[in-house]
Amino acid sequence: EKGGFDTYMLKEIYEQPQALTNTLIGRLHDDTGEVNLDIGLDPQSFKRISIIACGTAYYAGLVGEYLIEQLARIPVEVDVASEYRYRNPIVSEQTLAVVVSQSGETIDTLEALREAKKGGAKTLGVINAKGSSMTRELDDTLYIHAGPEIGVASTKAYTSMVSAFVMLALWLGRARGTLDETQARDLLHAARELPRLVEEALAPERVEQIKRVAEKYAHARDYLFLGRGVNAPTAFEGALKLKEISYIHAEGYAAGEMKHGPIALIDANLPVVVVATESRLLEKTISNVQEVRARSGQVIALLSDGDTENARHADDVLYVPRAHEMVSPVVNAVALQLLAYFTATALGKDVDKPRNLAKSVTVE
Numbered sequence: 262e263k264g265g266f267d268t269y270m271l272k273e274i275y276e277q278p279q280a281l282t283n284t285l286i287g288r289l290h291d292d293t294g295e296v297n298l299d300i301g302l303d304p305q306s307f308k309r310i311s312i313i314a315c316g317t318a319y320y321a322g323l324v325g326e327y328l329i330e331q332l333a334r335i336p337v338e339v340d341v342a343s344e345y346r347y348r349n350p351i352v353s354e355q356t357l358a359v360v361v362s363q364s365g366e367t368i369d370t371l372e373a374l375r376e377a378k379k380g381g382a383k384t385l386g387v388i389n390a391k392g393s394s395m396t397r398e399l400d401d402t403l404y405i406h407a408g409p410e411i412g413v414a415s416t417k418a419y420t421s422m423v424s425a426f427v428m429l430a431l432w433l434g435r436a437r438g439t440l441d442e443t444q445a446r447d448l449l450h451a452a453r454e455l456p457r458l459v460e461e462a463l464a465p466e467r468v469e470q471i472k473r474v475a476e477k478y479a480h481a482r483d484y485l486f487l488g489r490g491v492n493a494p495t496a497f498e499g500a501l502k503l504k505e506i507s508y509i510h511a512e513g514y515a516a517g518e519m520k521h522g523p524i525a526l527i528d529a530n531l532p533v534v535v536v537a538t539e540s541r542l543l544e545k546t547i548s549n550v551q552e553v554r555a556r557s558g559q560v561i562a563l564l565s566d567g568d569t570e571n572a573r574h575a576d577d578v579l580y581v582p583r584a585h586e587m588v589s590p591v592v593n594a595v596a597l598q599l600l601a602y603f604t605a606t607a608l609g610k611d612v613d614k615p616r617n618l619a620k621s622v623t624v625e
């Protein structure tokens with residue numbers, strides 16, 4: 262049932278090109294720059310968006326916030342569901358609440374959805390499990406079609422959720438006139454490349470390199486993950502993945518925040534993973550890398566293919582295929598899933614059943 266893989270998690274990591282194809286298929290039209298999501302929602306009918314989710318799905322929501330604000334210029338807030346449901350949120354008929362969930366059963370997210378509905382919000386779900394509890398209460402569901410995810414640590418659902426947000430942001434941007442046809446086509450093309458780019462990210466020599474790096478640092482006590490902009494959530498997700506399956510303490514930070522506290526942690530025993538793929542802000546990220554280096558931290562840099570220039574600032578480099586910045590979180594996440602995976606297996610952990618965790622959290 263694991264299709265020749267040792268674990269469900271690894272199988273699901275390798276299923277990502279197919280999962281992404283299924284998420285994107287039939288929804289993007291290159292020729293016209295149009296996106297067809299088959300949802301009844303009127304894209305002009307709200308003034309703000311609240312994205313609500315837990316865990317990995319919350320990080321997908323943070324990428325969603327960035328994409329929607331950039332591409333559709335609608336104000337977005339993102340909440341963890343357990344906070345949202347109890348904080349007396351400000352909701353109106355002009356709010357679109359977007360809940361994000363693999364299982365569609367997470368109790369905090371379900372209750373947060375009910376809270377948003379009580380306030381009059383329109384509701385949309387970014388959901389994997391067909392016919393799950395949330396889908397029965399949502400106005401509209403954008404299924405991610407990632408297929409069943411059995412490994413407790415979410416992998417293909419995450420990248421599919423992020424891809425769903427790329428499409429949603431594009432759809433909103435087109436409908437609301439913030440994206441012209443050329444920009445839309447460009448992004449649409451970038452999105453359609455994702456299955457191929459992820460396939461490339463899973464090429465044997467890249468996976469071998471990630472495994473080597475994972476084994477080199479597997480005995481670290483702590484890990485820091487840094488990223489900026491649309492890839493700040495990639496750093497958060499990388500840290501979550503590592504801690505949940507390897508039990509190594511890891512923190513994810515926006516790179517620019519490092520100076521405001523976590524820099525105090527840096528010494529020769531601290532591996533720091535920096536997401537430094539091609540971006541408008543790459544130079545700033547590289548200066549954060551130099552700050553880590555200056556304090557003897559061990560830098561593991563995620564760089565775009567061909568970036569030998571910045572490789573000299575790193576102790577170890579993980580190259581990833583070049584992608585349009587707006588879709589790069591999908592490609593980058595794959596490398597960090599593998600880093601977590603090989604760290605955990607080097608330490609002999611059961612990655613499919615990490616201690617204290619359940620696949621679907623239906624109790625508060």
Ligand code: F6R
Nearest residue numbers: 316317318362363364367414415
């Ligand atoms: C982490 C992980 C969890 C889930 C979270 C939400 O790898 O899997 O953090 O993302 O429990 O679950 P869903 O998406 O089912 O609502």
